[in-house]
Amino acid sequence: MTDTVLTRGGIAKAAAQAPADGLPAARRRWAMLALMTGVSMASLDTAIANTALPELARQLHAGAAASVWIVNIYQLAMVATLLPCAALGERVGYRRVATAGLALFTVASLLCALAWNLPLLVGARLLQGLGAAALMGVTTAMMRAIYPAHLQGQGFGLNALVVAVAFAVGPTLASLILALASWPWLFAINVPIGAAAFVLARRVLPDNARGKHGFDTGAALCNVGAFGFLILLLGDAAHGVSPARLGLEAVATAACFALLLRRQRGHAAPILPTDLLARPLFALSALTAVCTFAVQSLAFVALPFHFEQVLGRSPVETGFLLTPWPVLVGIMGPISGRLSDRHESGLLAGIGLLVLCAGMAALLWMPEAPSTFAIAWRMAVCGIGFGLFQAPNMKAIMGSAPRERAGGASGIVATARLTGQAGGAALVAGCLVLSERHGTTYALAAAAGIALLGACISFARLHPRTRG
Template structure:
């Protein structure tokens, strides 16, 4: 049988293959198509909901504060359950968790489209977030099984490209759907695409050698509480809620983390992968990711306010002015992926973060009335830097973990991204509370400083003692 003929035996998830060698080229393409379709839907649904939130609130007759839960519950569900789903993937198989996540996401999308009030939509979005977490929690581990070791950088670069494109087209896609149809179609469009991806994933995604350790449901619940309360704490602190409420949330966060660490002590494969975080290269790579995604979130939350309130640009202009960043990330993703197969990840990611820092500084020091071109090239520089960072850093995280702990490493990739984004958004809100007129300037300065810190952390990985 040749590689180009996909018989049922060749496409079966249980087909024999060597994990170290990845999949044959033809099956690899089909597997990545199924996987990236799911990733693109999960990424699109974040951007789509953000853009369509005012229209959703209007048509559901909901207040602005209550309608924000359409976005928040999705993100909270993802952050809180990524690591438990990644750990479950090590125990029962990444393929099973990924396909179950695709199925749940697709069904939840249908429930979102059928919801007739805000509570039902929020409940369906919770299920959607759980499905997205199951899929994205094991995505990076799946790519390690799909690609041979010498080509894994290309896979991570493709993942960066897909996420960047979804992020870039999300607002336009949402606006187009709302212009042609009613809001339920924002979610209904996922149903046929998700169903097709599920059928394909069942046939082509590879199975992995499963861990012999058990899955600790108690630790999983502690993890949900720890990260759930942490995200609530960050958001509420930035919006200046009462000290009493912040104190309760902080106490709950600490208590859940303490219980989690005590519960998983001595476990062969802890849900919060303290065994992997004890490795200097892994820990530094994860911390670099948190810093970088905090910079991204700072920029994409603060810049719309800066463009419209400080520079006097229209919302339509603002959308176009933000576009060069994700476009350049998409272009750089495959390039940086190929470079990461030849050069050290710490070096490439560090250079990328220095470029990102320079771009943020250039945005901070823009003239009072910059031209469109002046803004666009600064955004492009940021996109180049961010795109150069992403694939090498992902490869460093996965490459520094043993193959049997790929699930835990994959969970950290996604958790670091979402935690960094939550921290960045909270910092922007805090800067705006600090000063309504100069808050965006403070946020851009913070982004430049965090990018510089991330570069220093990335370069620290080049020291020989971090390789253990």
């Protein structure tokens, strides 16, 4: 078997299949650099677009409601295509899908920068979302090929660190770019970085054994429809659109899921991995992830409203008050990753969710005029709990799937995260529709309750029956 050789002159190209015990240490570092560069760009683009949305709407002469599609279409494209991209990775190779995703994301970033009106920018963002889905859909499967089994927790911890840092610096980076340059540079900055990551990824990412099953295009289209309509339904339900429209979206969602399940019945590697979800440990781990990312979304959507409208803080203060959470997630990511290599994932994740629940309850029961420190330590507690959960849970999902189904498991990791985030955001909107004055309080209470539910689900994984 050939391998990548690191020399003073550079990296000798090799597309060797990854050994069962992972890559050599030197090549592992280069592979993770390429992979995490792509992950950081995909994560940053969500935070950057959210922060810059008012400025984008102003410069493109677009209304607020229409400009929201700059953010929505990116997330919609990602959620709808993650599982098909993961399934394609099993069929043609994770390396091919990851590098194709990097290439598409980079080209789409250039198209975003060159767009001169809202429809063109939305179309380019759709392509960006597809590229991000291809990359994120196979990321955790790639890490399983890069790291040996006894070090995989470290890889998942590094992934948690990169996502947390991107989430933390995204708003600041967007503000800095807009202060120094025009809005196209929000996307143009990805082009040289993405091109470099693509070249490196082509040289150092390992290949994997290909699945013998075919790729079902019809099932992939059903999956796109099912998750696309589901996300639309959640958003529209929260914003109180007409019952007739909600009914149509609900029927379309149910019909697409029914067609998907019927079409992939008996398939050796279904796009919606029902074979993996039939495993109790895998299903409980995925459900825990949905709950936890719903809590994160509830907090990060509701707290800015709470800080500014209830506590009277300025937008700048709000940005600083939110920072302790992602900072502590970044610190805890590598720590929890190493712990997960030695301790039960269900136990570590359950403890993390109990800490997260305590932090959300502390935020809910803040005094009427809390000090900056009083808010900051509560956010830090939430970050510690979330950071303790993330890497062990990711390892539990990947470890409970057969190696040949790592693509399907990887797709579920990303789909659970984005579905939970979409559900959490919809819950906040619903709480605000229910009561504009107390909506944020209801949202924080819901977040604490969901975190407690997630802890119970996580601890259920410790029961011997879940190993079956």
